[in-house]
Amino acid sequence: MDSTQQAPGGGIAVGMAAGFDSGIGPRWGSGLTAGAARWVAGATSLVVCLLAWQWASASHLNLGLVTFENVPPPTEVAQAGWALLQSPQLLGHLKASLARVFSGFLVAALVGILLGLAIGRSRRLENWLMPPLEMLRPIPAVAWIPLAILMFPSSELSMVFITFTGALFPILLNTVHGVENIDPRLVASARSLGGGRRAIFTEVVLPGAAPSIVTGLSIGMGTAWFCLVTAEMISGQFGIGYYTWASYTIQNYADIVVGMLVIGLLGMGSSALVKTIGQVLMPWHQPEGKP
Amino acid sequence: MSVGQITIDKLHLRVGQGAQAFEAVQDVSLTVQPGEFVCLLGPSGCGKSTLLGALAGHLRPSRGAISVDGRAIDGPHAERGLVFQHHTLFPWRKVVDNVAFGLKMQGVPRAERRRRALELLALVGLESFAGHYPAQLSGGMKQRVEIARVLINHPRVMLMDEPFGALDAQTRLMMQQLLLDLWARIRTTIVFITHDIDEALFLADRVLVMSPRPGRIIEQIAVPFPRPRDASLVTSPEFTALKRRCLQLLHPANAELPLERLTPLGAPTMRHLQFAI
Numbered sequence: 001m002d003s004t005q006q007a008p009g010g011g012i013a014v015g016m017a018a019g020f021d022s023g024i025g026p027r028w029g030s031g032l033t034a035g036a037a038r039w040v041a042g043a044t045s046l047v048v049c050l051l052a053w054q055w056a057s058a059s060h061l062n063l064g065l066v067t068f069e070n071v072p073p074p075t076e077v078a079q080a081g082w083a084l085l086q087s088p089q090l091l092g093h094l095k096a097s098l099a100r101v102f103s104g105f106l107v108a109a110l111v112g113i114l115l116g117l118a119i120g121r122s123r124r125l126e127n128w129l130m131p132p133l134e135m136l137r138p139i140p141a142v143a144w145i146p147l148a149i150l151m152f153p154s155s156e157l158s159m160v161f162i163t164f165t166g167a168l169f170p171i172l173l174n175t176v177h178g179v180e181n182i183d184p185r186l187v188a189s190a191r192s193l194g195g196g197r198r199a200i201f202t203e204v205v206l207p208g209a210a211p212s213i214v215t216g217l218s219i220g221m222g223t224a225w226f227c228l229v230t231a232e233m234i235s236g237q238f239g240i241g242y243y244t245w246a247s248y249t250i251q252n253y254a255d256i257v258v259g260m261l262v263i264g265l266l267g268m269g270s271s272a273l274v275k276t277i278g279q280v281l282m283p284w285h286q287p288e289g290k291p
Numbered sequence: 292m293s294v295g296q297i298t299i300d301k302l303h304l305r306v307g308q309g310a311q312a313f314e315a316v317q318d319v320s321l322t323v324q325p326g327e328f329v330c331l332l333g334p335s336g337c338g339k340s341t342l343l344g345a346l347a348g349h350l351r352p353s354r355g356a357i358s359v360d361g362r363a364i365d366g367p368h369a370e371r372g373l374v375f376q377h378h379t380l381f382p383w384r385k386v387v388d389n390v391a392f393g394l395k396m397q398g399v400p401r402a403e404r405r406r407r408a409l410e411l412l413a414l415v416g417l418e419s420f421a422g423h424y425p426a427q428l429s430g431g432m433k434q435r436v437e438i439a440r441v442l443i444n445h446p447r448v449m450l451m452d453e454p455f456g457a458l459d460a461q462t463r464l465m466m467q468q469l470l471l472d473l474w475a476r477i478r479t480t481i482v483f484i485t486h487d488i489d490e491a492l493f494l495a496d497r498v499l500v501m502s503p504r505p506g507r508i509i510e511q512i513a514v515p516f517p518r519p520r521d522a523s524l525v526t527s528p529e530f531t532a533l534k535r536r537c538l539q540l541l542h543p544a545n546a547e548l549p550l551e552r553l554t555p556l557g558a559p560t561m562r563h564l565q566f567a568i
Contacts, residue, residue, distance in 0.1 A: 183379070184556060185375055185377075185379045185554075185556065186379050186381065188347075188349055188367070188373070188379070188555070188556055189373065189375070189379035190381075190392070191348075191349075191366075191367035192347055192348075192349075192367045192368070192369070192371065192372060192373040192441075193369055193372070193392050193393040193396060193440065193441070193444065194368070194369030194393050194396035194397060194444065195392075195396050196396070199396055203381070203392070204381065207381070207383040208383075210383070282383065283424075284382055284383045284384075284424045284426070285382075285383075286426065
C-alpha cells in the first residue's frame with residue numbers, strides 16, 4: 001500500500017538476491033551447473049544427430065550395407081508431421097490404436113494381477129497354474145498373430161488379444177515376484193497384532209507387492225504398444241501401426257518416420273502415465289531409497 | 292495386575308525341515324509371574340529366539356506345553372505382542388497408522404484409534420512424527436514406534452527379541468531407560484531376549500541363562516536392585532558381582548564357537564514357515 005513502507009523490504013530483498021548471486025558465483029565462474037551442462041550437452045547432441053540425418057539423406061549416402069537413398073530428411077518429416085497434425089485422419093488412427101492398447105492392457109492388468117496374487121499366495125495354485133503358463137511365456141506375442149486371426153471373429157478382437165498376450169506376462173510375473181518377496185516378518189507382525197487372513201491380504205500383501213506390480217504394469221505397457229503396432233501392420237485398417245505400414249506400401253516415405261515418432265511418443269506417454277499413477281498411489285515408495 | 296502369567300511345561304522345539312531339522316530348545320519348564328520382567332540371556336543361536344517364537348505362536352512345540360493365563364497357545368494373537376530385532380513397521384503406513392494397526396484390526400473407529408495412537412506416540416516421545424513414513428525415522432525411533440504399536444493392544448505379555456541389538460550403544464541405553472519408564476506405566480509381562488549381560492541385569496526382575504544349542508535353562512538369577520533404576524546402577528559392586536556370575540555361566544572353559552542366529556520364525560532360511568502354521 002505505502003511505497004515508503006515497502007522500500008526497506010525491497011532493499012532487504014535486493015541484498016538477499018545479491019548474496020545469493022555471490023554464493024553461487026564460483027560455480028558459474030568455473031563453467032555451468034551440473035544440470036545446465038547436462039541439458040546443453042543433450043540438446044547439442046540431438047541437433048548434431050538431426051544434422052547428420054539431414055546430410056545423409058540429402059546426399060543419398062550409400063554405405064554399401066545400408067543406404068540412405070530412400071530415407072526422408074528431417075525437414076520432409078517435419079512437413080509430413082505438420083500435415084498429419086492438421087488432417088482429420090490423425091484422430092481416427094489415434095483413437096483406434098489407443099482403444100486397442102488400453103483394452104488389451106486393462107484386461108491383461110486385471111487377469112495378470114489377480115492371477116499373480118493368487119499364485120503368489122498359494123503353493124497349490126502355483127503348482128497347478130505355472131507349468132502351462134511357463135510353456136506359453138516364451139512364445140512371443142507376435143507369433144500368435146496368424147492363430148489369433150483364425151481364432152477370433154474379427155481382426156479387431158485378434159489385435160486386442162495380441163496386445164493382451166504381450167502385456168500379460170510381465171504383469172503376471174512381476175505380481176507373483178512381488179507377493180513372494182514380501183518380508184515374512186511383516187506378515188508375522190501383522191498376525192501378532194491381531195490381523196486375520198483378509199487383513200493380511202489387504203494390509204500387507206497388496207501394498208507390499210504394489211511396487212513390483214507397478215513395475216510389471218509399466219513394462220507391460222511397453223510390450224503392449226510393441227505388439228499392437230506389429231498386429232496393426234498385418235491386419236489393421238486404422239491405427240498408427242497401420243498408418244506406418246500403409247505409408248510404406250504407397251511410398252509416402254516421410255510418413256513412415258512420422259508414424260514411428262508418433263508410436264514412440266504414445267508409448268512413452270503411456271508408460272509415464274502408469275508410473276505417475278503408481279507414484280500417486282504409493283507416496284511412501286522411494287525407488288532411490290531417499291527420504 | 293493378575294493377567295500375563297506364562298506357564299511353560301517340559302517344552303521341546305524343533306526347527307528346520309527334513310534332514311536339517313534340529314532340536315533348538317530342550318526340556319524347558321518355566322513360570323513367569325503376571326507383570327514380571329524376565330530376560331532370557333544366552334549365546335547366539337542357543338534357541339532363545341525360538342522359545343520366543345513359540346510364545347508368540349509362530350512356532351509349534353514338538354513336545355510339551357505353553358500357556359498364558361491357563362490358555363494353551365495355538366497361534367499368534369494380539370494378547371502376545373512381538374517386537375523383532377529389526378523393525379517390522381509397514382513402510383506404506385504413516386507412523387500414526389502403524390501404531391493404530393492393532394485397533395483397526397479390532398474394528399475401532401478411525402478417529403478413536405487415531406486419538407489413542409497419538410497418546411501412545413506421546414508416551415514414546417514421537418507425537419511430532421505421527422505423519423511421517425517409517426523410512427523417514429532413525430533406527431531408534433522405528434523401534435519406539437514398534438513398541439508403541441504393540442502396547443496399543445494392551446497385550447498380556449510383550450515378547451521382545453533383542454529389540455535394541457541393532458542400535459548404537461548410546462541409543463540402546465536411552466531405549467532401555469524408556470522401556471523401563473513405559474513398563475512402569477503400562478504394566479505388562481515382558482519376556483526380553485538378549486545376549487548382552489548388562490542389558491539383562493539392568494532391565495530384568497529375573498534373568499534366565501540359557502545353554503548353547505540345544506537351549507536349556509541352566510540358571511535363574513533374581514535381580515534384587517530396586518526400581519526405578521538408573522544408569523549409575525551398572526557400575527555398582529553388586530551389579531558387577533552378578534555380571535561376573537553371568538559371565539562364568541555364558542563363557543565356561545570349554546566354550547564352543549558361536550552358532551548361526553535363529554529367529555522367532557524358525558531357522559533363518561525358512562521363508563514360508565509362517566504360512567504353514
